[in-house]
Amino acid sequence: MSKKALLVLEDGTRYEGIVFGHPVSTSGEVVFSTGMVGYTESLTDPSYYGQILVTTYPLIGNYGVAERNPGAVLNPFESKRIQAKALIVSEYSSSFDHWNSNQSLSAWMEKDKIPGLYGIDTRALTKHLREKGSMLGKIIIDDNDIDYYDPNRENLLDLISIESPEKYGSGQKKIALLDCGCKESILNNISERGVSVLRLPWNWDVDSEKIDGLVISSGPGDPEKCRIIINQIKKVMQREIPVLGICLGHQLMALAAGAETYKLKYGHRDHNQPCNEMGTKRCYITSQNHGYAVKSDSLPQDWREWFVNDNDGTNEGIIHISKPFFAAQFHPEASPGPDDCEFIFDMFVRALK
DSSP, X not given: OOOEEEXXXXXXXXXXXXXXXXXXXXXXXEEXXXXXXXXXXXXXXXXXXXXXXXXXXXXXXXXXXXXXXXXXXXXXXXXXXXXXXXXXXXXXOSOOOOTTEEEOHHHHHHHTTOEEXXXXXXXXXXXXXXXXXXXXXXXXXXXXXXXXXOGGGSOOHHHHSOSSOEEXXXXXXEEEEEESSOOHHHHHHHHTTTOEEEEEETTSOGGGSOOSEEEEOOOOSOGGGOHHHHHHHHHHHHTTOOEEEETHHHHHHHHHHTOOEEEEEEEEEEEEEEEEETTSSOEEEEEEEEEEEEOGGGOOTTEEEEEEETTTOOXXXXXXXXXXXXXXXXXXXOSSSOOTTTHHHHHHHHHTO
């Protein structure tokens, strides 16, 4: 028998839906993504921690979920568990068909104790979020009402970063990867380029490590809450070794350089954001997942905008005019989405030499 539940937004708006996945009440920041595929990658992306994800594509679940196998060539899992608080879709497909799948989306969410709702007009919900902005919401199941939860009011990195250093690869060049909620595909893209990677917890004293370069990963939440990392980045940049920031890492690098960040009205969460590379006629189609952005007019004198979003003019990348420091707001590793911008990893590895 179908179990009904409510999605209640903090402005009082209500939507009734049907439960799939794990039937438990939950709360978080309600955000939407316009990606057509990639629900496995998105749900396991640590950047979605604390958020209730709404998919605008109407049919979700029709290709199921693959078995969790980190060693596989096609591994859609970006972390060890589902990071989003819940999933809201228009139509859920309990039947699935894919050569690499062995379970339904609902069964997988049940294992990770994550609820979902379907039967909601996600088009109307998305239009509401675009007009009013991303807001807090809660899913109420079996009349079990709970408080709203705002993930942006706290430092989330203790909840999603690794607990102790991990080493990958055996290349001559040694890279530190500061894990702020790192996706597995970021780690894979760096490791496969012939370098040694030291993956570090978010609050590690990275300046004490003998490294040839630093990568600051993507992750969730307000970058202003991450003052420990910002101070670490400042120290590393004083050594003038190559530094690459991705998504949250991009915002943290900008703050370390002296720029400012702000919260977007409803963020960028999809696989088709057009980004223009400044000084060229190139436009890249990018995968994105972020709710904060860098104020381009606050960049210090020695920094330049590298990429700009062609939809709303927001900053999508920064680069230093003379030192090997650069960062991208989008995801060059994609997963899901286009991999047009993987060349940024090549640029970083070349800068090591």
